[in-house]
Ligand SMILES: Cc1cc2nc3c(=O)[nH]c(=O)nc-3n(C[C@H](O)[C@H](O)[C@H](O)COP(=O)(O)O)c2cc1C
C-alpha cells in the first residue's frame with residue numbers, strides 16, 4: 294500500500310491516490326469525512342478552519358460501499374479557493390493585467406527561504422502553498438481508509454494530546470482504547486483529562502492574546518496488534534523506524550519516542566525492559582510495556598505507544614525578523630491569520646499517518662488483493678503465534 298497527495302493550500306483541491314488497498318473492504322464516505330472533521334477541530338485553530346468544511350469525494354476505486362482493488366482517489370475541495378482565484382487561478386493575467394503580488398518575504402520557521410533557493414522560486418508563494426499543513430487533510434483521508442481496514446482486522450487506533458506548552462495531561466494508563474477514543478473525541482483539546490483540558494485551553498488563549506504560539510506532545514495508542522509485524526533482518530524493514538518516519542514527516546514535528554522513550558536514558562536496564570509472561574488465554578505477553586510495543590523492529594503484540602513533539606506554530610502575530618529576498622532589507626513579518634496552537638489537530642493527523650503505516654505493514658506481511666483472504670491469513674497467523 295502506498296499513497297501520494299497533490300494540491301496547494303489555496304488551490305482548487307487536494308487529491309489523494311492510494312494504491313494497494315485490497316478489494317471488498319466495506320467503506321463509506323462518512324467514515325472518511327468523520328476523520329476529516331476531527332482534523333479541522335481543536336481549540337486554537339485560526340479563521341481558515343471556519344471557511345473549510347472538509348469532505349472527501351470518492352472519485353475512484355470505491356463502488357457501492359466497497360473497495361474495488363483499483364487505486365482509490367479522494368478529492369477534498371478547498372472552499373477558500375474562491376477567494377484566491379486571482380492569485381491561484383489558471384489565468385496568469387486576470388482582467389488582462391498583472392495584478393498579482395509575489396511573495397518575497399520568507400517567514401522564519403517555514404519552508405519559504407530554503408524552498409525558494411532550492412527550486413529557484415523567487416515568488417515564495419510557489420513554496421508556501423505546498424509546504425502548508427493544509428496537505429495533512431489529504432494525508433488524513435488516506436489514513437481514514439487505513440483505519441477502516443484496521444478496524445475490520447480488530448486493530449484500534451487512538452490519537453490524543455498529552456501535553457500543551459508544558460501542561461501535561463495525567464491519565465490512568467490502564468484506560469481502555471474505547472475510553473481513550475471517546476475522551477479524545479469529546480475534548481476541545483483532544484486530551485484525556487478534564488482538568489488539564491481547561492488549563493490547556495487557557496494556555497492557548499493566553500498565547501493568542503500575546504500574539505504568540507505554543508506547541509506540545511501528541512500520542513498514538515494502537516491496540517490489537519499481532520506480534521512480529523516489521524522485521525529485524527534489514528534496517529528498512531523495521532516497523533518502529535517506519536512509524537518514526539511517518540510521524541517526523543508531519544509539519545512542525547520535531548521528535549518522536551516509543552514507550553518511555555528518552556526517559557530510558559536515565560534508567561537502569563532492569564527498569565526499562567519488559568519481562569515476558571505466558572498464559573493459556575493470551576499466549577505470550579509483556580508484564581509491562583515500557584518499550585511501547587516494539588523489540589527488534591517488530592511488534593511485541595503489546596499496544597504500540599508512540600509520541601511526537603510539535604514545535605509552536607511559526608507564524609506569529611508578534612512578528613519575527615526576516616529579510617526580503619528582493620531588497621535584502623530586514624522586515625518584521627506581519628500576518629493576517631494563523632493557528633495559535635494546532636497540537637489537537639496534529640494528534641488527529643498523527644493517528645492517521647501511524648494507522649497508514651500499520652495497514653501497509655499488514656498488507657506487506659499478508660499480501661492479498663482480496664480483503665477476506667488477507668483477513669483469513671492474519672487470523673491464521675494470530676493463532677499460530679498464540680500457540681508458539
Ligand atoms: C495541523 C497543522 C496546522 C498548522 N497550522 C499552521 C498555521 O496556521 N500557521 C503556521 O505558521 N504553521 C502551521 N503549521 C506548521 C507549519 O506547516 C510548519 O511548521 C511549516 O510547514 C514548516 O515545516 P517544519 O516545521 O516541519 O519545518 C501547522 C502544522 C500542522 C500539523
Ligand SMILES: C=C(O[C@@H]1CC(C(=O)O)=C[C@@H](OP(=O)(O)O)[C@H]1O)C(=O)O
Pocket residue numbers: 302339340341342345424425426427428429430544630631632
Ligand atoms: C489550511 C490548514 O491549515 C493551514 C496550515 C498553515 C501552514 O502554514 O501550515 C497555515 C494556515 O493557512 P492559511 O494561511 O490559509 O490560514 C492554516 O490554516 C488546514 O489545516 O487545513
